[in-house]
Amino acid sequence: MLKVDGLTKRFSGLVAVNNVSLEVPQGAIAGLIGPNGAGKTTLFAMIAGFLPPTEGRVVYEGEDITREKPHVRARRGLARTFQIVKPFAGLSVRENIAVGAYLHTRHRREAMAKAQDVAMRVGLGSQLDRPASGLTVAGRKRLELARALATSPRLLLLDEVLAGLNPSEIRDILPIVRAIRDQDGVTILMIEHIMQAVMDLCEHVTVINQGAVIAAGTPQQVCVDPTVIEAYLGHGAAGRMQQQAGSHA
Numbered sequence: 630m631l632k633v634d635g636l637t638k639r640f641s642g643l644v645a646v647n648n649v650s651l652e653v654p655q656g657a658i659a660g661l662i663g664p665n666g667a668g669k670t671t672l673f674a675m676i677a678g679f680l681p682p683t684e685g686r687v688v689y690e691g692e693d694i695t696r697e698k699p700h701v702r703a704r705r706g707l708a709r710t711f712q713i714v715k716p717f718a719g720l721s722v723r724e725n726i727a728v729g730a731y732l733h734t735r736h737r738r739e740a741m742a743k744a745q746d747v748a749m750r751v752g753l754g755s756q757l758d759r760p761a762s763g764l765t766v767a768g769r770k771r772l773e774l775a776r777a778l779a780t781s782p783r784l785l786l787l788d789e790v791l792a793g794l795n796p797s798e799i800r801d802i803l804p805i806v807r808a809i810r811d812q813d814g815v816t817i818l819m820i821e822h823i824m825q826a827v828m829d830l831c832e833h834v835t836v837i838n839q840g841a842v843i844a845a846g847t848p849q850q851v852c853v854d855p856t857v858i859e860a861y862l863g864h865g866a867a868g869r870m871q872q873q874a875g876s877h878a
């Protein structure tokens with residue numbers, strides 16, 4: 630469904646993303662993880678068309694979309710959420726969600742109906758007529774998800790939809806994300822720092838560090854990969870953990 634081929638992004642001297650290749654098959658929930666500043670958001674911005682790559686290609690459903698604008702990609706069914714959620718403050722929850730639906734319709738009634746449908750899916754059904762500015766952090770995350778879903782995506786890029794949520798809020802939102810794939814068949818690529826969520830949701834994970842892919846595999850595989858442990862915890866960490874495990878055995 631999505632093929633990222635040798636994507637590189639340089640910001641003057643800094644190589645934020647360095648020759649990254651990955652594939653997301655149709656129907657997958659795939660994860661993208663890595664320490665702070667690894668280049669995850671920059672990679673997402675290139676996939677969604679918000680930043681032009683310095684080198685490399687983005688291929689979506691077999692077509693090279695590297696030069697396409699974000700709204701053209703969105704019309705093809707490629708949607709993303711943003712880490713920082715900024716609702717349109719003067720608008721209700723329903724109107725905020727409807728903004729996404731206007732991608733495919735010019736009719737207000739249709740956009741509002743789509744907004745209502747999507748709101749029910751993400752658990753915002755009872756908040757539809759409240760001002761979006763009054764939502765809690767968890768509510769705003771649901772709103773962000775709903776706005777993306779209202780564009781009727783086939784590939785959804787989720788940028789830390791769980792960040793800032795408490796454990797019970799996370800437990801509530803995980804089945805919603807899973808249902809987007811299971812019931813609507815939407816393929817998902819998610820950036821996520823919360824490892825338990827990655828373990829629960831993702832079938833495949835790509836790990837990047839300092840702009841480059843350092844590991845890929847199932848969540849279980851990458852969690853025990855010494856290169857990944859070192860990237861998160863520092864040089865020598867994998868060895869220290871092994872020693873500790875040995876001394877506790």
Ligand SMILES: Nc1ncnc2c1ncn2[C@@H]1O[C@H](COP(=O)(O)OP(=O)(O)OP(=O)(O)O)[C@@H](O)[C@H]1O
Binds near residue numbers: 665671
């Ligand atoms: N517009 C920009 N201009 C210059 N440098 C940038 C720009 N955007 C990102 N960077 C740098 O590129 C690197 C990768 O940043 P990016 O935000 O993609 O990382 P990330 O993995 O998403 O981090 P986090 O998990 O903290 O969100 C960082 O060193 C960052 O400072």
